[in-house]
Amino acid sequence: MSLLRRRFVKQSVNSRTFLQFLADRSFSTVKIPSGRRKTTEFDKLINEAGSSGDFETISAAFCLRSTAVSRGKNAYDILISRLCKLGRIEDALIVIGDMSNGRLGLTPSTFHPILCSLTRKNKIEEAWRVVESMRSKSVPMDVTSYNYFLTSHCYDGELETASEVMRKIEEDGISTDSRSYDALVLGACKAGKVEAAMAILRRMEEDGVTVLYSTHAHVIAGLVEGGYYAMGLEFVMAYAGKDLGLDSESFGFLAGKLVKRKRFGEAKIVVKEMVLRGLRMGDELRQFYERNVRNDDDEEDDYD
Structure with missing residues (x-):
């Protein structure tokens, strides 16, 4: 498939406007703090309000902070992030319009x-309209922006659409990164093409790209879901001993997948290997070991 033969290099993109301007809002219920405050205090207030979902307090704190720092870009970025976590995308876009009018430096x-x-909500058309808005404001796409689209398509196993995103990346001359490859491996596994996923992984290693733990997890999941249990263990063993953190994640992930599929025989082998290597286990795997593996080991010791 073209996606898998494509050379993983370069990208950049821009957009058209579709923002609205923020109508006046009333914050009469929020008490304005007396005395002079540091901007970090307002940042803290914005973060706390965002965690609790208190949009009115977020907005009020933002307005106060903006006054304190002459509408600094950092205050806007914090507000946009919090609004998105609350699902208030339109309000976030309006804030960007305010930033643009205030001639603050918009960045990807x-x-x-x-x-x-x-993209996480699979609202791809809306996301591309945001890209058009970026273009209209002379804000280029970067690799992180593209990776959101790439991951969304690959998560659904849409390799052809992901291939189009890769084409845009190449045309825009932006280098891909570990997240880009991670998405491609995920996409190949979701499409049932585990061999292709492993080929991409090898390509990452050849090109000196840092391989994420999640990239290994995608391959493990693909092998288990395809019924290739022995190959799953072989894959994990092939990378064992180089990175303790990776070993704990990979062996534990494989064992957990096997237990869920009721492949208890294979799971026991993996868990025993974890014990031999001194790898940490999660609570569920520890319970599985205590109930199904420890007794077997004790019986073997008694026999010896």
Whole structure:
């Protein structure tokens, strides 16, 4: 498939406007703090309000902070991020319009929370309209922005559509990164093409690209879901002994997958290997070991 033969290099993109301007809002219920405050205090208030979902307090704190720092870009970025976590995408876009009118420096990272939120919800058309808005404001796409689209398509196993995103990346001359490859491996596994996923993984290693733990997890999941249990163990063993963190994640992930599929025989083998290597286990795997593996080991010791 063209996606798998494509050379993983370069990208960049831009957009058209579809923002609205924020109507006046009333914050009469929020008490304005007396005395002079540091901007970090307002940042803390914005973060706390965002965690609790208190949009009115977020907005009020933002307005106060903006006054304190003459509408600094950092205050806007914080507000946009919090609004996206609350699912208030339209309000986040309006804030960007305010930033643009105030001639603050818009960067790709300003749009990241919006693109991330929309692509996760599979609102791809809306996300591309945001890209058009970026273009109209002379804000280029970066690799992180593209990765949101790539991951969304690959998660659904849409390799042809993901291939189109890769084409845009190449045309825009932006280098791909570990997240880009991770998405491609995920996409190949979701489409049932585990061999292709492993080929991409080898390509990452050849090109010196850092391989994420999640990339290994995608391959393990693909092998188990395809019924290739022995190959799953072989794959994990092939990378064992190089990275303790990776070993704990990979062996544990494989064992957990096997237990869920009731492949208890294979799961026991993996868990025993974890014990031999001194790898940490999660609570569920520890319970599985105590109930199904420890007694077997004790009986073997008694026999010896």
